[in-house]
Amino acid sequence: MAWLPAAVNAFTCRFDPALLAPLQQAWAGLAPLLSGQPELLAGGFYRNQPLNADFQLVSYDTDPLFWISPRHAQPFALFEAFGDGLQGAGLQPQLRQLLDCRKKVALYGGFFVAGDRLEEAIWHHDYRPGAQGYTLITPLTKLAPDHGGLCYQTPGGQTLRYAYTLGEAIVLGADFLHSTEPYGPSAELRVLLSLTLGSDKMKHWPLLKPNIAEQASFFRLPCGHVAGQCRCETRRWPF
Numbered sequence: 544m545a546w547l548p549a550a551v552n553a554f555t556c557r558f559d560p561a562l563l564a565p566l567q568q569a570w571a572g573l574a575p576l577l578s579g580q581p582e583l584l585a586g587g588f589y590r591n592q593p594l595n596a597d598f599q600l601v602s603y604d605t606d607p608l609f610w611i612s613p614r615h616a617q618p619f620a621l622f623e624a625f626g627d628g629l630q631g632a633g634l635q636p637q638l639r640q641l642l643d644c645r646k647k648v649a650l651y652g653g654f655f656v657a658g659d660r661l662e663e664a665i666w667h668h669d670y671r672p673g674a675q676g677y678t679l680i681t682p683l684t685k686l687a688p689d690h691g692g693l694c695y696q697t698p699g700g701q702t703l704r705y706a707y708t709l710g711e712a713i714v715l716g717a718d719f720l721h722s723t724e725p726y727g728p729s730a731e732l733r734v735l736l737s738l739t740l741g742s743d744k745m746k747h748w749p750l751l752k753p754n755i756a757e758q759a760s761f762f763r764l765p766c767g768h769v770a771g772q773c774r775c776e777t778r779r780w781p782f
């Protein structure tokens with residue numbers, strides 16, 4: 544675990560890349576569905592559509608960056624197992640210190656983030672200021688030399704670059720201003736793995752919900768229930 548140089552609220556942690564194997568295997572079945580659609584990869588349209596029976600594809604606005612998330616519990620379990628595997632990498636204790644949790648760090652969603660280009664930087668924050676959430680991003684496989692890294696801004700307004708490395712995850716929270724580094728078109732898809740994690744207290748959900756709910760149709764709330772199968776939001780939550 545190391546804080547990212549001069550960054551606001553972001554750190555990195557290293558883990559055994561063998562943990563990625565089940566997700567790499569799942570991706571092998573999805574990759575041809577994307578590679579076979581050059582018009583999709585070119586971007587220019589907002590997308591929110593099933594990729595197959597197990598995964599949903601959502602674009603980042605009209606940009607050619609695709610968030611591919613599980614549509615039901617079975618593929619979701621692959622991401623959960625990966626998150627559990629990172630416990631050995633010291634991720635949970637670190638997040639536990641940074642977050643206001645009742646019992647444990649909650650997993651909200653899991654994604655493959657895929658694309659083969661980005662023409663212009665898209666500067667953004669992943670969460671509203673003060674939100675009790677973090678985004679973990681790590682390469683699913685070794686990136687190609689022409690793939691973009693991550694650019695971020697320091698409090699002094701300087702732009703720095705983080706290079707994605709296999710077996711290392713970057714974990715970023717609210718107030719971390721960043722963008723994918725523009726690159727490509729590349730001959731190879733750039734595939735990252737992402738988890739959204741955060742507090743297990745429902746009182747923090749209203750600030751997290753706008754960001755978590757726009758990326759995926761199947762996700763979990765801080766209480767651990769799946770979206771659409773949870774009545775905690777309408778109940779008077781005691782903590």
Ligand SMILES: [Zn+2]
Pocket residue numbers: 764766767768772773774775776
């Ligand atoms: Zn609930």
